[in-house]
Amino acid sequence: MDEHENAPQTDADEVRHGLIGMVRADDAHVGQSLSIVTTAKGGADVHQSAAVALVSGGDTTMTMSAAVAMPTLGDVRMDKSGAQWVIAAGDVNIEKGACAAAVAPTVRVDHGAIGVALGWHVDVGENSRVLFGPLAAVAFGLAAGAGMGLVMAASAGFAAKKALARLPLLPWRS
Amino acid sequence: MIVVRHSVIVDEPVRQAGFLWTGFVAHRISDRGFTPDEWIQVDNACGVMGEGDVAFEAVSAGRTKVTLSLKLDLQPSEPDTGREVEAAYHRAVAHLDRFHDYADARGG
Numbered sequence: 001m002d003e004h005e006n007a008p009q010t011d012a013d014e015v016r017h018g019l020i021g022m023v024r025a026d027d028a029h030v031g032q033s034l035s036i037v038t039t040a041k042g043g044a045d046v047h048q049s050a051a052v053a054l055v056s057g058g059d060t061t062m063t064m065s066a067a068v069a070m071p072t073l074g075d076v077r078m079d080k081s082g083a084q085w086v087i088a089a090g091d092v093n094i095e096k097g098a099c100a101a102a103v104a105p106t107v108r109v110d111h112g113a114i115g116v117a118l119g120w121h122v123d124v125g126e127n128s129r130v131l132f133g134p135l136a137a138v139a140f141g142l143a144a145g146a147g148m149g150l151v152m153a154a155s156a157g158f159a160a161k162k163a164l165a166r167l168p169l170l171p172w173r174s
Numbered sequence: 175m176i177v178v179r180h181s182v183i184v185d186e187p188v189r190q191a192g193f194l195w196t197g198f199v200a201h202r203i204s205d206r207g208f209t210p211d212e213w214i215q216v217d218n219a220c221g222v223m224g225e226g227d228v229a230f231e232a233v234s235a236g237r238t239k240v241t242l243s244l245k246l247d248l249q250p251s252e253p254d255t256g257r258e259v260e261a262a263y264h265r266a267v268a269h270l271d272r273f274h275d276y277a278d279a280r281g282g
Contacts, residue, residue: 121176124178132250
């Protein structure tokens with residue numbers, strides 16, 4: 001377990017209070033941390049954290065957390081959480097949360113909102129809102145634009161930082 | 175397939191809530207010429223609103239959560255789906271509100 005970890009990369013299964021560039025774990029347990037990319041071969045349990053990309057090979061549970069993109073091979077359960085893109089091979093359950101686009105065989109939402117739900121089975125629970133049809137397409141476009149912009153901005157910043165580090169000393173960097 | 179769910183909690187034990195639901199449905203469709211028992215068996219008491227399901231879950235000894243699930247044979251991409259879902263949700267809310275009032279009046 002890494003406590004108060006601030007590193008560009010970690011292979012620890014459990015991270016708390018961290019500011020991490022990339023988390024690579026077998027089963028990831030991330031709490032009160034901020035990461036750019038979190039990958040897990042198995043399941044991922046994210047609590048009070050944020051990640052740009054959260055990739056897992058198993059089930060993913062998010063509690064009071066946020067993510068931009070969440071591709072997963074298992075089920076996704078979001079409790080009081082938000083995400084922009086959720087793409088799951090299993091079912092997606094959102095309880096008191098929001099998601100711009102959810103793509104899964106079954107999408108279920110309670111007390112939450114989904115911009116676009118693409119699934120064979122969409123379950124709209126109590127006090128929930130799911131956009132369908134042309135309105136959903138507009139929301140999908142806005143979410144896609146904002147998401148891509150965020151990812152590209154982050155990538156450009158990272159690449160610029162790396163490139164500047166390799167350059168010889170320049171007048172304005174001295 | 176799109177399912178719209180809504181639930182209400184009534185101050186009745188689960189068994190009594192089931193009986194009250196049957197009575198409520200019979201009351202609602204009494205002017206439609208259906209045989210309530212047959213109708214309930216076929217449509218599981220949701221025929222007023224379309225294909226669906228009703229579930230009773232005890233939340234305590236004296237309270238029951240009644241959940242109505244309406245199945246809509248629509249695709250997310252269809253232009254009218256949003257309106258249909260909204261309308262179905264409002265029908266479910268209205269139906270369960272009526273049931274809540276019915277249970278309050280008839281229960282004991």
